[in-house]
Amino acid sequence: MTWIEFANLLINGLIEGLVVALPALAMTLVMGVNRFPNAASGDLLTTGAYAAVAVQWLLGWPLWAAALLGAVITAGVSAGAYRLIFRKLAGRPMVASMLAAIGLGFLLRSLISFFAGHDQRTFDLPLVRAWNFGGVRLLPTDLVIAALAAACLAGVFVLIYRTSFGRQLRAVADSADLARASGIRAGGLMISLWLLVGALSAVGGVLLGMKAVVTPDMGWESLIPAFAAMVLGGIGSPVGAVLGALLLGVVQELAVPLLGPSYKLVLAFAVLAGVLLLRPAGLMGRVQLVR
Amino acid sequence: MTAYLLAIGIVALIYCLLALGLNLQFGLTGLVNFGVVAFFAVGAYTSGLLSLQGVPLPLSFAAAAVLAGLLALPIGLLSLRLRDDYLAIVTLGFSEAVRITIQQESWLTQGVQGLPGLPKLFASWGPVSDAAIFAVLLGAVALVAWGTVRLTGSPFGRLLKAIGDDEAALSALGKDPARFKVQVFMLGAALAGLAGAFYAHFITFITPEQFIPLITFYVWMGLIMGGAGSVRGAIFGSLLLMVFLEGSRFAKDWVPGVSEVGMASLRLAAVGLALILITLYRPHGLWGGGKSQ
Amino acid sequence: MMLSVETVTRQFGGFKAVDGVSLQLAEREILGIAGTNGAGKSTLFAAIAGQQPADAGRIRFDGHDITRLPPYRRARLGLVRTFQVPREFKSLSVHQNLLAAAANPQGERLLNAFVRTRSLREHEEQLVAKADGILQFLNLTRVRDKLAGGLSGGQKKLVELGRVLMLDPRCILLDEPFAGVNPVLIDEICERVRELHARGIAFIVIEHHLQALKALSQRMIVMDRGSILAEGDPHTVLDDPRVQEAYMGGVA
Numbered sequence: 001m002t003w004i005e006f007a008n009l010l011i012n013g014l015i016e017g018l019v020v021a022l023p024a025l026a027m028t029l030v031m032g033v034n035r036f037p038n039a040a041s042g043d044l045l046t047t048g049a050y051a052a053v054a055v056q057w058l059l060g061w062p063l064w065a066a067a068l069l070g071a072v073i074t075a076g077v078s079a080g081a082y083r084l085i086f087r088k089l090a091g092r093p094m095v096a097s098m099l100a101a102i103g104l105g106f107l108l109r110s111l112i113s114f115f116a117g118h119d120q121r122t123f124d125l126p127l128v129r130a131w132n133f134g135g136v137r138l139l140p141t142d143l144v145i146a147a148l149a150a151a152c153l154a155g156v157f158v159l160i161y162r163t164s165f166g167r168q169l170r171a172v173a174d175s176a177d178l179a180r181a182s183g184i185r186a187g188g189l190m191i192s193l194w195l196l197v198g199a200l201s202a203v204g205g206v207l208l209g210m211k212a213v214v215t216p217d218m219g220w221e222s223l224i225p226a227f228a229a230m231v232l233g234g235i236g237s238p239v240g241a242v243l244g245a246l247l248l249g250v251v252q253e254l255a256v257p258l259l260g261p262s263y264k265l266v267l268a269f270a271v272l273a274g275v276l277l278l279r280p281a282g283l284m285g286r287v288q289l290v291r
Numbered sequence: 292m293t294a295y296l297l298a299i300g301i302v303a304l305i306y307c308l309l310a311l312g313l314n315l316q317f318g319l320t321g322l323v324n325f326g327v328v329a330f331f332a333v334g335a336y337t338s339g340l341l342s343l344q345g346v347p348l349p350l351s352f353a354a355a356a357v358l359a360g361l362l363a364l365p366i367g368l369l370s371l372r373l374r375d376d377y378l379a380i381v382t383l384g385f386s387e388a389v390r391i392t393i394q395q396e397s398w399l400t401q402g403v404q405g406l407p408g409l410p411k412l413f414a415s416w417g418p419v420s421d422a423a424i425f426a427v428l429l430g431a432v433a434l435v436a437w438g439t440v441r442l443t444g445s446p447f448g449r450l451l452k453a454i455g456d457d458e459a460a461l462s463a464l465g466k467d468p469a470r471f472k473v474q475v476f477m478l479g480a481a482l483a484g485l486a487g488a489f490y491a492h493f494i495t496f497i498t499p500e501q502f503i504p505l506i507t508f509y510v511w512m513g514l515i516m517g518g519a520g521s522v523r524g525a526i527f528g529s530l531l532l533m534v535f536l537e538g539s540r541f542a543k544d545w546v547p548g549v550s551e552v553g554m555a556s557l558r559l560a561a562v563g564l565a566l567i568l569i570t571l572y573r574p575h576g577l578w579g580g581g582k583s584q
Numbered sequence: 585m586m587l588s589v590e591t592v593t594r595q596f597g598g599f600k601a602v603d604g605v606s607l608q609l610a611e612r613e614i615l616g617i618a619g620t621n622g623a624g625k626s627t628l629f630a631a632i633a634g635q636q637p638a639d640a641g642r643i644r645f646d647g648h649d650i651t652r653l654p655p656y657r658r659a660r661l662g663l664v665r666t667f668q669v670p671r672e673f674k675s676l677s678v679h680q681n682l683l684a685a686a687a688n689p690q691g692e693r694l695l696n697a698f699v700r701t702r703s704l705r706e707h708e709e710q711l712v713a714k715a716d717g718i719l720q721f722l723n724l725t726r727v728r729d730k731l732a733g734g735l736s737g738g739q740k741k742l743v744e745l746g747r748v749l750m751l752d753p754r755c756i757l758l759d760e761p762f763a764g765v766n767p768v769l770i771d772e773i774c775e776r777v778r779e780l781h782a783r784g785i786a787f788i789v790i791e792h793h794l795q796a797l798k799a800l801s802q803r804m805i806v807m808d809r810g811s812i813l814a815e816g817d818p819h820t821v822l823d824d825p826r827v828q829e830a831y832m833g834g835v836a
Contacts, residue, residue: 037376039383085567094375095323096570099515102325102508103566110559118552224384231377262395269384273369276377438698445697446688446708453673453684460671463633464685465659465751474694520675 001257004135009253015142017229017249018149019211022204023222024229024241025156026197032173032236033193034086036097041201041226043105046219048074048202049209050112053121063123063206071202077108078198079191087190105220113216120213123206145207152203153242156196160238165192173236224265225252228272234285243283297421301493303533304428305486309510310517310525311435312482318519319443320475321455323375326366326382327510329389330359330480332502334487336393339406339497348412352488359484360477367476371469386504394499405498412492424493431489435482436522443522451475505559508566509536515569535565585644586611586755586786587632587663592641594624594631601627603810604641609755614777614787616801616818618794620830623807625790626668629757632788633665634658646754662754668763668790670740674733678724678743681732682715685747711750718746722776738769745776755786762793774800794822806830 001009023041030038051070055061061069081104089097130137160166168189201219208218225248233244248271252264259267275282309327316322334355341351366385370378393400400406413423442448453461454468461468491497509532517528539558549557587609594602602624609615619625630636632643634655643651645663673681688711690696691704719725722742727735732743741761748756758777762770774796777787791797797804797818804818806827814824821827 037380039380085571088571092570092574095317095379096574098323098325098376098379099508099511100567100570103563103570106505106508106559106563106566108563110556110563114553114556114560224380224387227380227384260395262391265384266388266391269381269388272384273381276373276381277369280372442694442697446683446691447694447697449676449680449684450692452675456673456675457671459635459655460667460673461684462655463635463659463665463667463671464747465656465664465687466685467654467656471692478694 005257006254007136009256010250011136011138012142013250013253014246015146015149015211015249016253017246018146018153019204019207020222020225020229020249021153021242021245022149022207023201023219023226024233024245025153025238026200026204027226028230028233028236028238028241029160029169029193030197031230033169033190034090034097036094036101037227037230038197039098039101039223040081040104040108041197042219042221042223043108044074044078044198044201044219045205045208045222046112046216047077047108047205048198049205049214049218050116050216051202052206052209053116053123053214056124063125063210067203067206070206071199074202074205075195075198078201079194082190082194086194109216109220116216118216120215121209122213123210125210141210145210148203149207152200156200157238159196165189169193221265224272225268228268228275230282231272231275232282234282237282237284240282240284247283294421297425299533299537301421301425301428301489303529304425304432305490305493306510306513306529306532307432307526308428308435308486308489309483310514310529311432311439311522312479312486313510313514314519314522314525315439315442315451315475315482316479318514318521318525319448319451319455320472321375321458322370322472322476323379324382324476324479325379325504325507325511326384326386326389327483328502328504328506329382329386330363330483331487331490331506332386332389332393332499333362334359334484335491335497335502336400336406336487337484338488339409339491340400342410342492343406343408348410348492352485355488356481356485359487360481363477363480364473366480367473370472370476383504383507386502386507390499390502393502400499403499405496405500406491407496409491409495409497411495412489424489428489431485432526436526439522447471505562508562512562512565512569515573518575535561585609586613586646587788588642588644589628589632590642590644592628592631592638592643594627594636595639600810602631602638605807605810605812606641607805607812607815609786609788612781612784612786614781614789614800614802616797616804617788617790617807618792618797618804618822619807619813620809622809624810625807626759628807629665629759629788629790633663633757659751659753662751663757664748664751664753664755665757666741666744666748666759666761668759670737670744672732672735672740672743674731676732677729678732678735678746679712679715679719679728681743682718682746682750683711685750686711686715687751715746715750718749721749721779722746723772736766737763738765738773741765741773742769742776745773749780753785755788756780758787758789758791760790760792762791762796770796798822 023045027038027041048070051073052066055066055069085100086097089100125141128140130139160169172186172189205219229245229248230241232248233240248268252267255267309331313324313327316324337358338351338355341354342348366382369381373381394402411420413420416423450471454471458468513528513532514525516531518524539561585608589605589607591604591606592602593600593604605628617625627636631638634653638651642649645661648661650658673684676684691708696704719728722745724742724746727739761773777800781787789797789800801818804821805815806813806821808830813830814821814827
């Protein structure tokens with residue numbers, strides 16, 4: 001592999017990684033606080049993308065506005081799902097929450113494909129020529145996507161580490177009992193968390209739609225990579241989720257000349273299984289959470 | 292009419308086999324297997340490919356079960372290190388990895404084109420071949436059901452239930468749950484593989500697209516509706532599942548102006564909704580056997 | 585020395601739940617462990633029995649170094665434990681709970697679910713008889729075939745005791761055997777422990793119920809914040825001023 005090919009793959013991997021980082025972060029937040037993997041994360045991502053598509057189509061808004069409204073809608077769906085479903089399942093065995101999440105994912109995906117069909121869609125983006133630095137190519141749109149993803153992640157990090165909301169969230173993630181004892185009201189906190197999760201996933205969906213295409217299966221296809229990124233980075237660690245996503249994105253891209261593009265998901269699965277086998281704590285997590 | 296009923300009956304019995312396998316894994320032992328369809332697929336493709344090479348069906352069926360069981364070994368070993376939720380996602384990822392691999396390795400599996408023209412079971416019996424398939428499947432399900440009941444009442448079965456109840460407590464009593472978990476994983480997978488073989492040689496044309504996670508969750512749905520942890524529950528649940536699936540097929544007649552594809556989406560929506568409602572309102576179905584994690 | 589715990593430490597992050605604890609248990613001894621909440625008593629048990637292996641130090645049982653052994657290996661050597669919150673097998677009957685504990689490697693083979701040779705059946709019958717004997721000893725015969733999940737707290741604790749007895753243990757770690765148990769049953773449990781002790785089994789008992797613990801133990805240890813505060817005769821050790829301060833004045 002030449003340096004140029006390596007550079008191109010690296011750049012693409014980082015950008016894809018940044019996009020996957022959003023649902024991965026959303027998943028790790030739910031994992032840390034509600035202690036179950038939200039298998040509907042992927043389909044919330046899809047919901048966000050299609051919500052933006054719908055807003056653009058119905059109201060003719062520019063993409064950024066449509067995306068924002070889409071995020072609001074998805075946040076509502078997410079919080080509603082928590083309130084109606086996951087909150088009730090909190091005391092039960094984890095399988096229940098997981099099955100309900102899978103069911104929710106099916107429901108979202110099927111309603112979307114029922115109303116919007118299975119055809120691929122793309123966002124109306126200006127067609128721009130890629131910049132070429134002696135063979136190393138960079139699409140301006142990709143740069144925008146990366147910047148937006150980074151900004152979004154930064155915003156969430158500010159929220160988690162610099163606000164009282166974030167502090168309470170981290171307290172609950174460390175120990176639900178301890179948090180309750182110190183008077184943190186979990187109810188409203190949870191709703192806020194799931195609003196955040198929905199919005200975050202939605203933005204991820206729009207960015208993924210910008211980078212690639214919008215299909216009803218797009219989120220589901222991101223589920224395993226998001227999960228692998230979360231595990232690689234360390235469950236419950238927001239920083240870990242982002243690092244894991246970046247690392248996974250790069251590894252996946254670098255493997256394409258070897259395995260072909262279709263095997264990306266299989267590679268994500270292999271990383272997932274490998275990490276859980278060899279170093280369950282991931283890069284930055286705590287081991288106790290796995291067994 | 293009879294042809295139609297026979298066909299549903301056959302599919303129902305195939306789901307029974309799948310449910311009985313999952314019941315051993317989850318209903319008894321508490322292993323959350325979200326990758327059932329992977330072993331179903333491996334069974335179908337193994338038997339299909341072998342039969343196309345001229346291997347007689349009884350042998351290809353046996354190979355299907357054995358290979359599916361062997362494939363479960365690495366997953367079983369992995370399950371030893373994983374808590375419920377991680378095992379669930381890992382098995383889910385595994386089933387997608389299997390499907391993609393089948394799709395990609397077209398030199399072996401003919402990829403997306405699938406395997407058409409598989410020999411149908413009892414093809415030489417002409418008009419009564421479906422009835423014959425139904426009869427054999429019924430026998431198989433009865434045999435597996437008997438075997439499961441026998442297993443459940445045995446010391447091995449007792450340990451499976453103990454593991455499902457409280458693995459750490461069993462460990463504190465001097466028994467390593469590992470061996471049992473792996474074995475039951477493989478056994479359940481072998482049953483799924485056998486079901487796959489029956490499926491392949493009934494519909495005679497298999498493609499990777501048929502082996503999607505939705506199938507796994509059909510089986511879960513059936514198991515929970517009937518009540519996880521008992522053979523009766525597994526079988527009853529599979530029948531309920533068939534009523535649900537076939538019923539939704541007829542719903543097309545009540546919902547005007549909806550295309551085939553649209554109907555498939557609505558069917559998926561119904562499954563999703565059913566999963567949500569079942570977990571919310573039929574919790575006992577999830578641990579009929581008394582799982583307490 | 586039957587059990588030797590040498591400067592064992594168990595920590596979570598920076599917090600040392602058990603901090604360099606050492607203790608010895610002689611053959612046929614009943615050792616009581618008392619202490620405030622969060623003193624590290626259960627964590628110590630978890631380190632000895634293996635659920636939470638020690639981060640530092642060494643544990644020897646019957647001459648074997650068990651520090652790194654998984655729990656099931658330690659149990660096979662004769663070192664067993666019960667749990668603070670009973671962990672009965674809910675979906676099995678009381679009798680089946682005991683049978684599940686019994687060593688039956690041949691019978692528990694997958695193949696042997698279908699092939700029942702005569703020797704296997706005979707072995708099973710022996711185990712059934714043994715379990716019945718233990719149930720009688722523990723006065724649980726009435727509930728023999730009842731699902732263990734439906735018993736009272738005290739009865740569940742007796743089932744746990746019955747289970748470990750199926751292993752013919754040398755040393756039993758009892759974690760708060762009287763917690764949540766009605767007073768009549770407490771006396772009964774004490775009686776059983778004494779009878780088992782007379783048969784040669786050593787015990788370490790964690791309890792908050794100091795009256796019962798004093799009456800039962802031959803020697804007592806008091807823990808506080810991960811370390812041993814005092815050690816000695818059960819009737820005098822609690823009067824030690826340091827113990828008094830920890831229990832009364834200090835933060836629980």
